[in-house]
């Protein structure tokens with residue numbers, strides 16, 4: 001089968017298309033013929049940074065020609081004897097073996113059944129592949145940690161990206177009032193997803209315009225200023241701060257305490273229940289994946305070059 005190996009830590013050019021043997025499955029795994037793969041910023045971090053790679057794939061550090069990728073959608077072609085939920089021919093999607101080594105950039109992937117859900121019939125493989133790591137992150141931020149409820153005023157930063165575009169829709173589904181923070185070019189996109197207000201971060205400081213949010217979903221990496229401190233300013237006492245980028249250090253926790261704000265460091269993790277909830281919203285059309293660009297497997301390097309520009313709108317998908 002075709003697969004993309006990472007020859008060495010470095011640029012996208014280190015991703016190489018090769019022929020390798022089909023993976024074998026364990027008792028509780030299915031073999032998935034992959035149709036679409038979702039690309040996330042973590043794929044590019046792992047590709048260029050040995051420490052990230054070791055962490056996210058649980059490696060020793062001396063392995064060669066490893067295969068990245070966790071987010072897949074495809075068709076079951078074989079099922080292990082202990083598999084109860086899926087059969088050959090089922091169309092499935094999921095975030096496979098994260099954190100760990102899923103070998104997702106390949107034509108076939110061996111996936112534990114608990115990492116998968118049935119693909120709703122109303123969406124494409126590309127749309128299903130998108131709604132994996134990014135959608136789970138948005139769900140675990142807004143619902144699991146934030147416990148969003150009707151009428152909450154929710155600020156979503158990074159609103160036009162993979163995670164943000166799901167976070168808007170999930171918060172709206174639960175009846176929140178959503179303020180989306182993105183660049184001007186993505187105004188219509190985020191309002192079209194249901195956001196009630198838009199703030200252009202390039203010309204306006206959201207923390208000056210909003211100071212009474214019930215929660216802020218902070219998903220923006222900033223080198224110069226601590227974005228998280230700006231997010232805290234936008235939250236009213238008693239509110240919640242959802243940090244996707246930075247761990248909340250002692251200094252930050254002290255600031256949160258003095259304002260009576262509860263902070264959460266959101267780290268996406270596998271959850272059969274969360275994936276099932278996402279599948280349900282996809283099936284009803286309450287959650288949609290916006291696929292802005294697709295690349296064939298052979299052009300994985302181009303997909304990586306694009307994701308690391310931090311300009312992805314919605315999801316970047318590789319088709320197999």
Ligand SMILES: NC(=O)c1ccc[n+]([C@@H]2O[C@H](COP(=O)([O-])OP(=O)(O)OC[C@H]3O[C@@H](n4cnc5c(N)ncnc54)[C@H](OP(=O)(O)O)[C@@H]3O)[C@@H](O)[C@H]2O)c1
Nearest residue numbers: 041137160161162163164182183186244266267268310312
């Ligand atoms: N903690 C976790 O478990 C977890 C899980 C998933 C992702 N993450 C992190 O969360 C972040 C978002 O992930 P993602 O998948 O949504 O990424 P993404 O799809 O690459 O996000 C791209 C979006 O980021 C926005 N952006 C770029 N620079 C910005 C800036 N300076 N200020 C505000 N917005 C900016 C862009 O919006 P505009 O074009 O409108 O500027 C673009 O639409 C990444 O850093 C990712 O690593 C964390």
